Amino acid sequence: MHSRSWRFGALRPLSFGLVGASGLLLGGLVLRADESNSSGRSSAPLEVTQEDASESDKPLEEEYVPATKAELRRRLNRIQYDVTQNAATEPAFRNAYWNNKKNGVYHCIVCDQALFDSKTKFKSGTGWPSFYLPIAKDAVGYQTDYKMLYPRTEVHCKRCEAHLGHLFDDGPAPTGKRFCMNSASMKFIEEKSESKK
Numbered sequence: 001m002h003s004r005s006w007r008f009g010a011l012r013p014l015s016f017g018l019v020g021a022s023g024l025l026l027g028g029l030v031l032r033a034d035e036s037n038s039s040g041r042s043s044a045p046l047e048v049t050q051e052d053a054s055e056s057d058k059p060l061e062e063e064y065v066p067a068t069k070a071e072l073r074r075r076l077n078r079i080q081y082d083v084t085q086n087a088a089t090e091p092a093f094r095n096a097y098w099n100n101k102k103n104g105v106y107h108c109i110v111c112d113q114a115l116f117d118s119k120t121k122f123k124s125g126t127g128w129p130s131f132y133l134p135i136a137k138d139a140v141g142y143q144t145d146y147k148m149l150y151p152r153t154e155v156h157c158k159r160c161e162a163h164l165g166h167l168f169d170d171g172p173a174p175t176g177k178r179f180c181m182n183s184a185s186m187k188f189i190e191e192k193s194e195s196k197k
Contacts, residue, residue, distance in 0.1 A: 077184075083163060095184065115164065124180070153167040165182050
């Protein structure tokens with residue numbers, strides 16, 4: 001009697017394990033679509049709307065891989081490297097974009113992230129390209145720079161941390177800010193007009 005019950009007892013977990021495993025394999029898609037939330041209650045089945053479908057058609061953005069210092073030395077010219085990697089400042093009035101009036105977008109010279117739209121560029125009289133607003137809130141980052149006798153707000157590319165310039169509180173409306181950037185830290189992509197097509 002003891003021998004029989006022991007055999008039966010041994011088979012029960014084994015059979016349950018096999019059924020449980022096959023159930024998981026067969027029902028995996030259902031379980032993912034109808035997982036329990038933290039309260040233990042089952043959430044509503046996953047539904048794909050037209051909006052979700054169009055989002056899924058968009059290509060996934062590739063993960064950014066930072067360039068090595070050696071790669072940057074090969075790819076950038078001397079002033080671009082000194083500005084972006086050593087926080088140097090290019091000469092005023094003797095740089096590529098201080099007087100650029102074309103429509104387009106300014107990108108980071110290191111990682112190609114969009115930084116500023118030409119619509120927010122203004123004539124500051126400083127000799128460097130100046131903007132009153134970045135193209136997106138998360139396009140640039142900030143930190144305090146103590147290299148002068150007074151603290152300044154340093155601006156860098158949020159993705160690759162390349163030095164771009166400094167932020168001042170003497171810009172025009174609507175922000176009152178002046179993003180005083182180095183041309184050497186950016187590349188300009190001109191907007192294609194209808195007449196040029």
